[in-house]
Amino acid sequence: MKKTEMGRFNISPDEDSSSYSSNSDFNYSYPTKQAALKSHYVDVDPENQNFLLESNLGKKKYETDFHPGTTSFGMSVFNLSNAIVGSGILGLSYAMANTGIALFIILLTFVSIFSLYSVHLLLKTANEGGSLLYEQLGHKAFGLAGKLAASGSITMQNIGAMSSYLFIVKYELPLVIKALMNIEDTNGLWYLNGDYLVLLVSFVLILPLSLLRNLGYLGYTSGLSLLCMIFFLIVVICKKFQIPCPVETVLMANETVNGTFTQVALAVLASNSTVADTCRPRYFIFNSQTVYAVPILTFSFVCHPAVLPIYEELKSRSRRRMMNVSKISFFAMFLMYLLAALFGYLTFYEHVESELLHTYSAIVGTDILLLVVRLAVLVAVTLTVPVVIFPIRSSVTHLLCPTKEFSWLRHSIITVTILAFTNLLVIFVPTIRDIFGFIGASAAAMLIFILPSAFYIKLVKKEPMRSVQKIGALCFLLSGIVVMIGSMGLIVLDWVHDASAGGH
Template sequence: MPAQGDASAAAAAAAPAAPAQPQDAPPRPLRASSSAASLFDEGTEEPTGTVLTSSINLANTILGSGMLSMSNAMASLGLVFGSLVIVLSACTSGLGLYLLSRCARRTSGRDASFFAVSKLTYPRAAVFFDAAIAVKCFGVSISYLIIFGDLMPEISDALGIEAALLQSRTFWISFAIVALAPLAFQRRLDALKYTSFTALLAVVYLFVVVAVFYFNPLREPLPKGDIVLFRWSREFFTHLPVFVFAFTCHQNIFSVYNELRDNSSKQVNGTIAVSIGSACGVYQWIAILGYLTFGSKVAPNLLVMYNNSLVITLCRLSIAVLVLFSYPLQCHPARNCLDKVISAVWSSWKREPVFEAIAGDHDDDVPPSDAATSAPVVHVMSLAKHVSITSALMVLSYVVAISVTSLDLVLSFVGSTGSTCISFILPGVFYYRMHRNSPWTRMKIIAVALATYGVLVLVFCLGANISRVADGDY
């Protein structure tokens, strides 16, 4: 790709020559320096991710509080139809991740991002793409703080704790921000693998609780509505986002690609398959058993259907921990996207040369290598920029979270637009653009079909939400 090669060559010529190292010398880790210049210099780190740790992070990004609304969404479609929509959503989401990983192989080294891919396809829109993704991730992170702030007073009350401080959502949101600071400031996604694993234990607990209350014949009589296999109504378009957006983790796929020690196609595809497959299994289990237990009477929040016992209180506590540890997984891509936006705006202000899209009749016909990236180095932003952007995100999310009691309406619109673009539209159009001069292969046709599907989901689901607002259903 001439544009990319020229840019790389110019950067190499401008960079000072690095001192020679022995061939068998260990790689240098990123080191903090007391010099002022180092605060603003870009650095590098060695990749440490594995398929297991990367799958855990992606699965934790996918599995959130949306698990509790799966049974209600299935009740609106029926048992069989709802199960099919879950599988369809998993397949389309996995396809979007695969297309983004193929596009990542056209970028230089281990510096893949939505911005880097946009520079090769739609360079003039790169800033807008990253800004939209940052806003989407920022909004989701706020919702996690709100959910945590709403859950903890209820949990304290159920445990018999009457302290006024522990009944305040402002206190718990403040506690969350302080507790999350060490995690939110982590540079690498792979550094969050232990908290992601801990959060997934909450998923296991919910998994078991739902099964126990369904299979235990000694349980108390529970309200049960009708069970249908297939149901079609206008509500399909208002519940479809619950299924579609439940698998959104695409904002972190480039970090996974950059940080995998072996980021060959086999390893990346394995990570996608494990994370999407496990999430699909969890969603099916909870949705089906929750629906079979309560039928059409199941509430949007599955946990409110059960008796307020210690088991359910601990389940609510585990969900609170889950959303708490999911916050850094949204902060990480938001920070990376804002970094690209700030850098692009700064370059524009300094009137530096802009990047050009892929051109020519042969460059985009060359398939990317399936082998691991030859340069095993992950680029990281300067310390000053890292600290300032992260601090701004945390402060703003805290202010909004304590000021707003409900983001249901806002997130429904953000989800109908932002998540659809990240999961379906951008992967499809990026892949098509990079192969626009090549023959119409099966994968190219699939990419166009996925982007078209994303546009249809956006139009119909957004229209359904607007209609609900007009009818006063919110």
């Protein structure tokens, strides 16, 4: 559920248009997703955007006006928080279960600080480079290769986000239908098969919305998505005090609750372990799944394509003011992520699944509160997928046929192809953990570590390479490369190990 900003945007009904009106009379209440779309389908020369007006050349670049911002400081904080929080929050408890509480907090702190530092680099590069478009910064820095790297990373991140949303549909919708219809025996019922339901939702609900040329009204889902995640966090905290340790429940009830927990209970009995040992929090954990922790965290903190549009619409715009917006937003999300991970982990300990919400079905089943949470999450992600498709389709359109007239046939073929490809990923990729891991280690690492620092080194000319700022950016770039290569390598090794063991 990655979002962007609230502002006064007018999305042209022609998706192939390269112009973007910033003085529209059409006001959205929560059009936070729309600003992120802006960086994808605006493909014009920066000089034609009046970013660096001739009359302003005497000013410092970082004080140059694009157009007066209309969004207040508080609403900008809300919008950037929208841009940060997403489906990654559902995987944080799994990350903590495979790192331990202390190690997770250390990693969470470093990733949030590094993400904030990359926002600083991005804002300074945008002002010095004279563009508020991520792809245009890439073009200014490294030509077509830089533009393709930025566009490709953002597209991969969006495909990963889409896949994670459809994974939630795959996991949660069968449970909702089962609860609403009060079905006990699920054998042979096609409408309780997650793969079939993903296809059904995708092509009956998501596809018609995705085929629209103007998705402005879906901006309201930004606020809904954030409220849904806050509601999810509240429920996770409450459930910690309602649900006893899972293994304790199985052992005391002496009944089959769920295959996973039954096996865990048998393992506990076989090893003569006590319930207290099984339900004791651990602070440092290293196992084969620990490698997914950093990618899950980086996936959860990606908001960088949305930063520049939010900056553009900030009232009384300045880099210092935008950094204050970023600090508050990142700190708020840091607390939200920490609480969600901690209380989810302290509820299920090492038995947390890669998607936290799905784990609750093993214990509480048809609980009304969780049913409401599932319905809210399903509605939010279903309405969010078309908004995520929009920039991917626009990027593909501008890459393949930037000068051609709008065609409904091309528009429809690209939309169906994107949706079909994402459905194949959701059906054949074993778990949402793999989506979080792969996208977090690749596209998210590019957007947080590598691209902002590379653009900064190339475009900020007033600082010599031996300056502290440039050396810091270079170290940040190198650390990003190490994180990306190291995480990807370890994840691939884990996949190979699972495949050889029959796990995939």
